[in-house]
Amino acid sequence: MAYPKDYKYTKEHEWIQVNGNTGTVGITDHAQESLGDIVFVELPKVGTQVQQGKSFGTVESVKAVSELYAPASGKVIAVNDALNQTPENVNKDANAAWLIKIELSNPGEANSLLSADDYEKYVEEEK
């Protein structure tokens, strides 16, 4: 699965899609593949403040627990609660299975993140 060009990426394997002052956040296809079968997602409540680079939740596969790091700072305005029942949707389509939406405190913050091409290169080098 490719990495959408209009998303930005972190080295911790999250993606963010910025639209105005709203950011939609998920984990990358590479992340879901390395984790394996995802069985549990723990996300913050609406209204929580998240900070770029800081943990905002966890995602667990059968074999491992992995922290989620916020690609940008702001207030959580929506949480994909459906993943409580169907965490496997992250495996099925990591680019579509968003985790949280953030009202960005500084929309320019995401510019410091990796582009799709740079992220792909980064993943290749990490292997």
Added chain:
Amino acid sequence: MVDFGGWDMPVEYPASGGLMKEHLAVRTGVGIFDVSHMGDILIRGPQALDAVQWVSMNDASKLQEGQAHYSALLYPEGGFVDDVIVHKLGPNDYLLVINAGTREKDYGWVKKNVSRFHCHADDVGDYYTQLAIQGPKAEATLQKLTSVELLQIKNYWFKHGTVCNLPNTLIARTGYTAEDGFEIYVPSDVATSERVWNEVMEAGKEFGIVPCGLGARNTLRLEGRMALYGHEISDSINVWEAGLDRFCKMDKGDFLGRAALEKAKATGLKRTLVGLEAVDRGIPRDGYKVFSASGSEIGYVTSGSYAPFLKKNIALAYVPLQESELGHEVLVEIRGQRVKCKVVPTPFYKRVKKA
């Protein structure tokens, strides 16, 4: 791949679907595991039985030729050196299958402690590739590759016969999955090992066979409440705590660890291994702390995971006796949050045995 007792082993085989699929294949069809990391110790000689009786806690005098049982090597203090499967190959000939991570320790221990008997202990682990073929379709799969009538081999019995044209191969109806299945021991050279692996894969194709890694091996044994060394059992845990009483025969005569176990029994049990099921959201995992409903720390999780077949979050944990009643609620601390769990019967999963 991960380092496991010095062996480079896969946690899962992503190309064939990964851990979850591997686990389910073993519960509903068939899976194959390369378990060559398991160690093998042969004890041979006129006093081999006496030696086995002295170093292990089960009663090997009850074994018939061709029969195996679960047992353990104990320290004089009562803790575990390791758990083992003892196979009676012949009147003076026993095979102990041991864990990879404890191989050197076990061999050293056995060698030292059998030295006063007229017998010889050999570490023969390097000579064998051990493959486990597990699942309700394991028999049908393996039967295609051998003339030995597998139906005749009962659970925890074994036979020698030709498998994949390899004569005198040990075929045991044993495993670590809480499912029906076999473990075969073939020569460890790469060409033979690969050929047998490929032939089993081909034979199991019609049943959807998948290769299974350490991850599925762990979740399968956990659902079946089978102990893992370093988790449910260790040098600081005794048989009574681990609930392995039925494999420990105190009346068979003296053996290493017996006196300490007798004393421990008289003193009374301080903690016991229980099965937990998460009531609230969260996966209790290895090492997490257990708290009582009133908030005091009472124990720890030895193994915990999402259970792929049962589709629940389960764990094994040591707790004080008074907290071990079925249905009793305890709290497991998961990343700072205390998650409600209840004590449930184990094994969590029990296969329906054929009549």
